[in-house]
Amino acid sequence: MASAVASTPRHEQALAVDPHELVRALDALPPDAVLLERRPAWAERSAHYARSAVGRLPALAPRIEALERGVRRIVETRDPGPVVATHGDFYEANVLLVGGAGCRRVAAVLDVDTLGPGHRVDDLACMTGHLAVLETLAPQVYPGVRGLVDRCLAAFGESTDPVGLRARTAGVVLSLLPGAPRDALAEVWLAVAEELLAGAEDRLPLG
Template sequence: MPAPPADPGLALLTGPSVPDILDAALTPAGGTLLDWSVRDVDHRPGDRTTVSYVARVSWSPGDERSETYAATVSGTRPSDGLVVTDGDRFVQVWRFPYDPELPGLAAACFPSSVGDLLRGLGLPPDGVQLRVVSYRPRKRAVIEVVTSTQRLFIKVLRPGQVRDVDSRHRVLTRAGVPVPRSLGWSDDGIIVLAPLRGTPLRVALETGATALRDPAELVALLDRLPAEIAGLPRRAAWSSHAAHYAGVIAAASPSLGAVALDVADEVAAGLAARADGDEPTHGDFYDAQLFVEHGAVSGLLDIDTLGPGRRADDLACLVAHLSVLATDGFAAADGARAALADWLPVLDRRVDPAELRLRAAGVTLSLATGPYRAQDADWQQATELRVRLAERWLSAGSSGGKDGAENALMRLS
């Protein structure tokens, strides 16, 4: 597969034009841009590219603030919000929390409006304190809410998604799957969720231990997903997007383009011989989505991606994330390495080992875009490390899945 041409939209939102773009939004509002840096890049070659920024803005003498802004460039005019255009490309700019595709976000970010939301749900609103847990421009945000008597989470989605996500939470709660209980939702894209018990698995792995008495619990948790999940709309597995992510890697780091595109081609060829599958799957199953308590699984997060698929999709997602944690200098590296060594033989008994490694290669390739998206200081080195790790998973799959975790990870730590 040839490397894609350079994307002018990516260059526009990350290069010397950025001050002009931000000034076009700030000047009419009375603000002056003092400094800026890229916070996050969501590059989608041939589609929209979205970049968020941390900007230092002067609003008046003595009033300087650090604020989050975002901009999207595409070939079609957005329906809402401030738009700057040269006639061919349309750039939309906004200040957090006024995301044009997440209309509920602003209400989730101010104590007064969150208090009104809690009252509407019959919950006491006293002493509301808020913390932004995550924000992906145009996609979603999570806000932690702590009051004098309780702790809960507000998840903000595009309005068209929220009813369906609420329904999924209720289906799994009725089935006894330990997901956050939905406390209610609103038409503007807000869903309020109760907290889970336990500790995030990634945090637990930072002790250097595997954090689970029996890794078969991971498979058992997925096998508890109710059969009706298989009737939901199908979402393509992470591994099937390998070509897209290879294109993103090639655009961000051209020297890795050929390798990434070759890995994507081989993953696609290997998956072409396998059916899509109709098992109920989580769709984004990895350590950050799992909670553990007393050596057992206690919770499962982010069920927006539920749908039919192959069990190997979910298990490969977990394996790929653990392998990246084990090789990228994370605090959980020792625990992730121990978990891979302990868990991989158990996972191999549930699915075809060769398929597991093939899909892990595709998921790892998708994770190789993460350091650039987050604008890590060493993103070039981290990207190459993950691309090489994807190569090793691919090689392990090609050998019939005989290689264990140590062989896949050696020389990459």
């Protein structure tokens, strides 16, 4: 009944998935992965990525450094949840789907060499951060991805801290800046990360 979609680029496949299906795929990771070596999450290395981004884009240093400070402040002060089995590099190109439009499910998760202990929020932030920049790479190929990002933030926020999720997603986008194919695109991605961080800060309790 469900047929593999190997002929469809994996990036395009992921745009059709229910975000809750991505959570279920992570729930299915082998629990004994918590016994493996732990790797720091993208947002936990924000200072490193900020230094690299400033080296490439020195004119944007004040914005990059302010972004990094904001991400680090939230990462260091918000509860990330329990330690669980995590993929470590969970983004759309590492997810294969089966099924027709409207009923896609995850058939396989690829590149599991990064499997290990961590926090679920970081896998979800990795997925959301990559999706958040996808439309800027090819708007004609990935129309509507912004809506998927919003649905991911809403769905993923049901099981993780919505503040930490947005800040850690901003940290993932920050990690992508040094590798952006063009400086102008890196600046666009910086604005994406700033918007995500602002969304986190807007949800912080007053006082």
